Amino acid sequence: MHVYASIPSGRGGGPFPPVIVSQHGGGVDQFIRDMADRLAEAGFAAVAPNLFHRFTEEQLDNRTGRIQHLSDPEIVADIGSTVEWLRAHPAIQGDHIGITGFCMGGRVAWLGAATNRHIKACVPYYGGNLFVTWGSGDNTPFQLASGIQCPVLFHFGEIDENPSPADRERIDAELTRLGITHEFHTYPGADHAFMDYTGLRHHQEASEASWPRTVEFFTNHLMR
Structure with a gap:
């Protein structure tokens, strides 16, 4: 599984508090x-695992249909592998791991926090x-909420229909x-995907208001 990693520059060799950045579709x-680079600028080691690493070229070609090939147990395993890689890395503060994500990545962030006790901010x-399973999952992310052992900051678009x-x-x-x-x-x-400046639903005001809150949240819970 390939992982995009971005670390703070001009701050020595760490150790840095890490944040997993869960991809969108x-x-x-x-x-x-x-987004990973912006977190690095704020002092975090940001890593974005490629959750499509099991996909064929044919599956990747259909962007709108990609998520139908995802399976919750595989997502949990990939986030778990990312966490273990971070915890073993000498430049990482492995006991203070955060997770964020956008669109399907927001679902992944929730699922990761619900299934991995090492995640300390979501x-x-x-x-x-959140109310449906993907692939061979037995429980929805919502049903797994009791496993979340960290504070949660959730950003919503007012006119979004999923989540509504x-x-x-x-x-x-x-x-x-x-x-x-x-x-x-x-x-x-703001609608769904308001952060994504490459898409038609980008909302500048929502993007500018939400990001400082995210950085402050991770700073408060991960930088010890």
Whole structure:
């Protein structure tokens, strides 16, 4: 599995607090690499694993249909492998690992936090499909919420339909019931994928408002 890695420059050899950047449907493309680079500029070692590494060229050619080939157990295994690689790396603070992600990556971030106790901060961006399984998964990410052992910062678009406003309320109620510390932000006029400057739904105001909150959240929970 290939991993794009970006580390802080001019700060010596670490160790650095790491953040896993979970890809969107476009894969580990320029947008995802830029997000990793921005985290590195803020002092984090950012890594973006290629979750499509099992795919054939034919499967990759159909961008809109790529996610149908993903399976939750394989996603969990890939995030677990990434965590173990980080924990073994001498330049990494392996006991303070964060995870973020965009679109399907927001779902992956939630799933990673729910299944890996080493993740200490989780920031999903408009993570949809939390109420369904992918592939051979037995439980939905939502059903696995009790496994989350870290604070969660969740970014929503006001006019997004997946996750919808009703989804937000359901997620909020479940995290509250479980006693999981969480912070939600909904951005007026923003749709799904509002961070992705390469797409038609990019929303400048939401993008500019959400990113400092993400950096501050990771700073507070990972930089010790």
